[in-house]
Amino acid sequence: MAEHGDDKVQDGIEHLQTAAREVIKATRSLLDAAEELVDDPRSVQDIVATLTALAQAAAARLRSPGSAGDDDDGDGQVQRIRVS
Numbered sequence: 001m002a003e004h005g006d007d008k009v010q011d012g013i014e015h016l017q018t019a020a021r022e023v024i025k026a027t028r029s030l031l032d033a034a035e036e037l038v039d040d041p042r043s044v045q046d047i048v049a050t051l052t053a054l055a056q057a058a059a060a061r062l063r064s065p066g067s068a069g070d071d072d073d074g075d076g077q078v079q080r081i082r083v084s
Contacts, residue, residue: 037044 037047
């Protein structure tokens with residue numbers, strides 16, 4: 001019975017080690033990307049422009065008729081549905 005518990009502990013340690021290695025890899029990738037941004041400030045401008053365009057497109061979609069944010073009857077009012 002103790003061996004079964006030891007196996008679970010060993011499995012848990014192995015999973016934690018694998019997860020730690022993945023976190024390290026992700027951190028390295030993030031640092032590489034940050035280094036590229038520092039080396040090329042123009043890329044920061046490009047990213048900001050892209051994010052701005054995406055935000056504007058999302059905002060326009062939310063404002064347009066037929067978007068997911070519209071209510072069903074089209075009067076622009078919030079419809080309250082009582083649940084009992």
